[in-house]
Amino acid sequence: MASARKNLSTYDDSTLPDAGPMTFGVIVADWNEDITHALYEGCYETLVKHGAKETNIHTVQVPGTFELPAAARILAGREKLDAIICLGCVIKGETKHDEYINNAVSQGLVNLSIATGKPCIFGVLTPNTHQQALDRAGGKHGNKGVEAAVTGIRMADLYRNSKVGKKSIGFGN
Incomplete structure (x- = not known):
């Protein structure tokens, strides 16, 4: 297992774009909440650390991981977002x-990323045991929520600076 040799929270700050102008959706599953809420804390703190305004982070809680894509679709239709980060644990x-x-x-x-043209981040832990989940939600392997935020x-920076999807097609060119 790759994470057995790597701390998931380690990354190079200097290569990360400023998140100040970006808007994020963060969807958190309540099932295994001791894990998912720790993932959320890591994610939220990392977004803010890199400049995201608290008012530009739209958080939604759902019952379980299975509901993440539906909630992401709802949030994508309701808010102008640069990326949607989905956090869960199965x-x-x-x-x-x-x-x-x-x-x-x-x-x-x-499918949602392709349909909307907006990045949907898979921040879902898929461990074999509860201890493995704890190790990846702030334990000895860092916090996968930090990785999801990074x-x-x-991806939000790529989306914002990409020409793809911004060009008008069809009538009215």
């Missing part, structure tokens, strides 16, 4: 339930 159980949830969420976020800032 711990492996005795059945394949986790695989169905993780596949549905990842595919849903990919990814959100970088």
Whole structure:
């Protein structure tokens, strides 16, 4: 496992764009809230640390990880956002339930990113045990919420500075 050798919260501050002009949606699953709320704290603090205004961070809580794509779609339609960061945790159980949830969420976020042209960040932990989740939500492997925020800032910058999707097509050119 790659994270067994790496702290997820380690990144080069000097390469990160200023998040000051950016607007973010952050969606947090309440299931496994001891984990997801720690992810949120890491994410939120990182966004603010890099200049995001608190008024430009729109937070929504949902019951579980499965609901992240639907909430991301709702938020994308309600707010003018540069990136949407989705935070959740699905711990492996005795059945394949986790695989169905993780596949549905990842595919849903990919589809939403493509459909809206806005980055949807997959900040979902998929550990085998609760301890592995704790290790990645502020424990010995850092905080995946920090990584999700850094990814959100970088992708929002790409979105804001890209010519793709901003050119008018069809009538009225």
